[in-house]
Amino acid sequence: MPTPKTSRLVRLAGTNANIRLSEADRAFLKDLSKVQMISADLADKNHYAHLKGSSVRSLERLENAGLITSKRLYDPKAAPVKIYQFANKSIAGAYGGKLPVTGAKRNDKHELMTSRVYFELGRPDTFKVATQFTPAEIALCGSKRPDAIYTDPESGEMIVVEADSGNYRQHQIAEKIVRWQAAGLTRQVWAQPKNARVAQVPQLPGISVLRF
Numbered sequence: 001m002p003t004p005k006t007s008r009l010v011r012l013a014g015t016n017a018n019i020r021l022s023e024a025d026r027a028f029l030k031d032l033s034k035v036q037m038i039s040a041d042l043a044d045k046n047h048y049a050h051l052k053g054s055s056v057r058s059l060e061r062l063e064n065a066g067l068i069t070s071k072r073l074y075d076p077k078a079a080p081v082k083i084y085q086f087a088n089k090s091i092a093g094a095y096g097g098k099l100p101v102t103g104a105k106r107n108d109k110h111e112l113m114t115s116r117v118y119f120e121l122g123r124p125d126t127f128k129v130a131t132q133f134t135p136a137e138i139a140l141c142g143s144k145r146p147d148a149i150y151t152d153p154e155s156g157e158m159i160v161v162e163a164d165s166g167n168y169r170q171h172q173i174a175e176k177i178v179r180w181q182a183a184g185l186t187r188q189v190w191a192q193p194k195n196a197r198v199a200q201v202p203q204l205p206g207i208s209v210l211r212f
Contacts, residue, residue, distance in 0.1 A: 001030060004094040012090040013066030024048050025062060032068070032086060033097030034127055035115040037108065040082040046119055059084060067091055073108050077196070083112060098131050113163040113191045114147045116212045121189070126151040144179045152187070159187040166192070170199040177207065
């Protein structure tokens with residue numbers, strides 16, 4: 001994974017900011033290149049837990065320098081969550097990443113759930129979101145592309161990750177499971193909202209469910 005110099009990042013940001021990146025900042029930006037979106041609570045836990053003031057001041061520095069940008073994710077069933085992404089595609093590209101593409105079908109809540117899976121799994125080195133798949137990986141997944149994939153470091157087996165933010169119906173879940181199983185992708189990690197009435201992922205061999 002690329003490790004761009006701070007001077008290059010500042011130049012791409014166009015701010016001429018005088019900033020020195022800490023190891024925690026660099027770890028945050030590296031993870032951001034993998035998952036494209038990170039919430040404040042994830043940054044608190046995984047990057048800035050050693051600081052008394054959590055991630056607030058550190059991420060404000062990165063945002064003021066023009067390296068990242070933030071916004072609020074509102075959910076009628078939960079408190080607002082602050083989420084971060086790279087400030088522009090050039091900075092994201094310097095790390096080998098991309099900006100999240102959200103809209104009617106892939107909203108911020110869905111993308112953040114995929115990000116939560118990455119951290120819950122221990123930040124696998126091979127974790128890739130769908131926009132980073134190679135042509136071979138896309139072909140392997142077939143017509144139903146999962147939200148992310150990663151490789152088991154011991155077996156070398158590819159594992160698919162799928163986030164259901166509460167919109168899937170039972171037949172849609174079943175169809176995805178069967179399609180991936182038919183392609184040999186029998187190990188699957190699903191994410192669903194906690195304490196919400198949603199269509200349940202069936203308990204089958206090789207399939208695990210995380211709830212957030």
